[in-house]
Amino acid sequence: MKSPTFALxxxxxxxxxxxxRQTGGGDAVIIDFGPGRTVVQINKKIWTGxxxxxxxxxxxxxxxxxxxxxxxxxxxNPRFEELSPFHSIGTITxxxxxxxxxVNMRRVxxxxxxxxKTARTPANGTYKISSVRKPQPGESWF
Numbered sequence: 001m002k003s004p005t006f007a008l009x010x011x012x013x014x015x016x017x018x019x020x021r022q023t024g025g026g027d028a029v030i031i032d033f034g035p036g037r038t039v040v041q042i043n044k045k046i047w048t049g050x051x052x053x054x055x056x057x058x059x060x061x062x063x064x065x066x067x068x069x070x071x072x073x074x075x076x077n078p079r080f081e082e083l084s085p086f087h088s089i090g091t092i093t094x095x096x097x098x099x100x101x102x103v104n105m106r107r108v109x110x111x112x113x114x115x116x117k118t119a120r121t122p123a124n125g126t127y128k129i130s131s132v133r134k135p136q137p138g139e140s141w142f
Contacts, residue, residue, distance in 0.1 A: 088108065100128055103121075
């Protein structure tokens with residue numbers, strides 16, 4: 001018979017694997033497509049648990065993109081692309097003075113006609129801008 005301590009540790013490990021969480025600070029890359037058209041690329045790592053469908057998982061890279069149109073510095077409900085089937089709403093704030101980007105987005109999980117249910121995205125947080133660049137050849141605006 002296994003000890004209660006072993007069972008408790010096993011339970012806590014399984015519960016800890018239930019959802020992704022941020023592990024790395026990450027960074028932001030600003031891609032300047034011209035006046036009023038900017039893409040922000042967020043790169044970071046998220047913890048996805050000890051075990052997954054592919055065996056041991058741990059940290060995984062996470063990248064998302066936001067298309068910002070207009071003068072800013074606060075962009076409301078920008079087009080937000082991540083590996084998720086959900087539409088996202090919220091704000092992204094560019095702060096070039098402090099060399100940072102703040103993401104405050106939520107995934108809309110409710111169906112049309114239902115009361116709105118949202119959940120935060122793994123992208124939320126404040127990121128240091130690591131570079132500002134022009135688009136590469138073949139890189140297109142959303």
